[in-house]
Each structure stands twice: as C-alpha cells, then as structure tokens.
Amino acid sequence: LSIDIKLIGTTPLSRVVIVKDNEEVSITTPGTKEVQFTWTDPKPVAGKTCYYYVRGEQDNGELVWASPMWITLQ
Numbered sequence: 001l002s003i004d005i006k007l008i009g010t011t012p013l014s015r016v017v018i019v020k021d022n023e024e025v026s027i028t029t030p031g032t033k034e035v036q037f038t039w040t041d042p043k044p045v046a047g048k049t050c051y052y053y054v055r056g057e058q059d060n061g062e063l064v065w066a067s068p069m070w071i072t073l074q
Contacts, residue, residue, distance in 0.1 A: 003018070007066070011033065013031070013033065018052065020050055021051060050070070
C-alpha cells in the first residue's frame with residue numbers, strides 16, 4: 001500500500017505528518033514550500049479498512065490537510 005503525496009504551502013512546511021487510524025505513523029521535516037514523495041505503509045493489514053490522511057504544518061503555524069482516504073487492502 002503506497003500513497004503519493006504532494007503538498008504546496010504558502011510558507012515552508014516545517015512538518016508533514018501521515019496519520020493512519022488516528023496515529024501519527026510518519027513525520028518528515030522538509031523545510032521547503034513544496035514537498036512530494038511516496039509513502040509505503042510498513043504494516044498493512046489485509047481485509048481491514050484503515051483511514052489515512054496527511055497534515056502539513058507550515059513554519060508560520062498554519063496547516064494544510066489532505067482529505068481522508070479509507071482504504072481496504074485486498
């Protein structure tokens with residue numbers, strides 16, 4: 001299970017957090033206004049529906065959110 005992520009802030013992104021089922025599972029600290037990468041879930045569970053979302057935290061305190069995704073791995 002892999003998710004392609006691209007965020008563009010109005011100021012540099014101090015943190016990009018991937019949340020799975022209400023738990024922070026990955027944190028990066030890019031320090032740039034734009035970030036793009038692919039994240040692969042290291043612990044996918046077949047048959048279980050999990051939700052994921054991405055939160056970007058700008059250095060000015062503002063946030064950018066990606067809509068949540070509900071994914072069932074077959």
